[in-house]
Amino acid sequence: MLGQFGAKQGRKPFGIGAGGDQDAGHGCGLGQYVVARKERSSASAIGLCSAARLIWSIKPPMTEGLALRTALERDLDALRKLIELAISRLQDAFLTPAQVVASRQIMGLDTQLVEDGSYFIVEDAGIIVGCGGWSRRATLYGGDHSRELRNPVLLDPSKDPARIRAMYTHPDHARRGIGRMLLDRCERAAAAEGFASVELMATMSGRPLYVACGYEAAEDCPVDVAGVIVPMTRMRKRLANAAA
Template identity: 60%
Template sequence: MPLTSRLATPADLAALTPLVDAAIGRLLSPWLDPAQVEASRAIMGVDTRLVDDGTYFVVEDDGALAGCGGWSRRATLYGGDHTEGRDDALLDPATQPARIRAMYTHPDHTRRGVGRLVLRRCEAAAAAAGFTRVELMATVAGRPLYEAAGYVVDEELSDSSTGVVIPLARMSRSLAPDAASPGPP
C-alpha cells in the first residue's frame, strides 16, 4: 500500500508525541552524543500552531503513523510548543520565505519516502499561498534529505540555549518551477 498523507487534526497530537520522541532519540543518536540528543528534545517538537493553521501533515504507511511535518507562514523557524522565543508574526510571501517546520519520520519508516512526501506537500501548499522560497532549520540527521531535495546551506550554526551545543544548518530553496525538485519518493 502506498504512503498516504493528510492534514493533521488536534486528534492526532497524542499519537505524534511518541513518534517525535522516537525520531529524536533513535535518528539523532548516530550523529550526536547522549547529552546532545537529550538537549534536542528541548529545542524540537510539534508546534500545535501549525495544526491550528492547517499547515501540518501526517503520513501513514499501510495505516501506521509514519511521519509528520508542516510549513508555516509565521516567523518561527524551529521549535515546539515548549520552545522559548517563538514568533507568530506573519511573513510576507513577496519578500520572505515560508518555513518548513517540525518534520519527523518514525525510525521504523525511514528510507521509504516519508520525508520527501512531507516536503512535496509543504512546498506545494506554500507555493499556493504565494511564497516563492522556503527555508528550514536542519538537524545533522535531516540534512542529507534536504540536500537531496535541492536545499542549500545558507548558514551553519548551533543552538546552545540548553547549555549543550547542538549543530544545525539553516537551509533554503526556491519554489520556482525551474528550481531543483524533490522528485518522487
C-alpha cells in the same frame, strides 16, 4: 565530549557544522566555533551533497501504500509519541547522548501548525509513520515548549521565505520516501500561497535529505542549550514555480 562539528568522536560528520539564532541566546552567527573549522568543513559539505544524491538515485523511495493527509487535533498524542521516538533514535549517528537530550529543548511538536491547517501526516495502513509541515509564520523551529523561539507574526510572501517545520519520520519507517512526500506537499502548499522560496532549520540527521531535495546551506547555527552545543543549519530552497 563534542567531536568535530558536534558529531560523535570517531565518526565522520555530515554537513559543514552547527547552527541557531544569536538573538536571545540562539543566534545564527558563525562565530569562532564554526569559523575555526570552515576550511575543513568545505570538503564535508561537498561530500554530503554527492552522497545524499547518490543514495536517492540508487535506492528510490518506497512510497507504495503510504497516504498523506492534514493533521487534526485528535492526532496530537500519536504525533508526540512519534516525534519522541524520532528524536531519540534517529540522531545517534550524528550527536552525542548529551546533545540528543539537549535537542529536546529545541525540537518537538508545534501545535500552532495543526491549528493553522499546515501540518501533514503520512500513514501506512492507518498508522502514523511520518509528519511535517510548513508555516506562513516567522517561527523557524522549536516546539510548544520552546517559547523563546516562537514568533507568530505572519510572513510576507512577496519578500519572505515560507518555513518548513517539524519534519519527523518513525524510525522503523525511515528511507521509504516519507520525508520527500512531506516536503513536496509543503512546498506546493507554500507556492500556492505566493511564496517564492522556503527555509528551514536542519538537524544533522535531517540534512542529507534536504540536500538531496535541493536545499542549500545558508548558515551554520550552533544552538547552546545550557552549555551543550547542538549543531543546526539554516537551509533554503527557491521553489520551482518562483518567478526568475
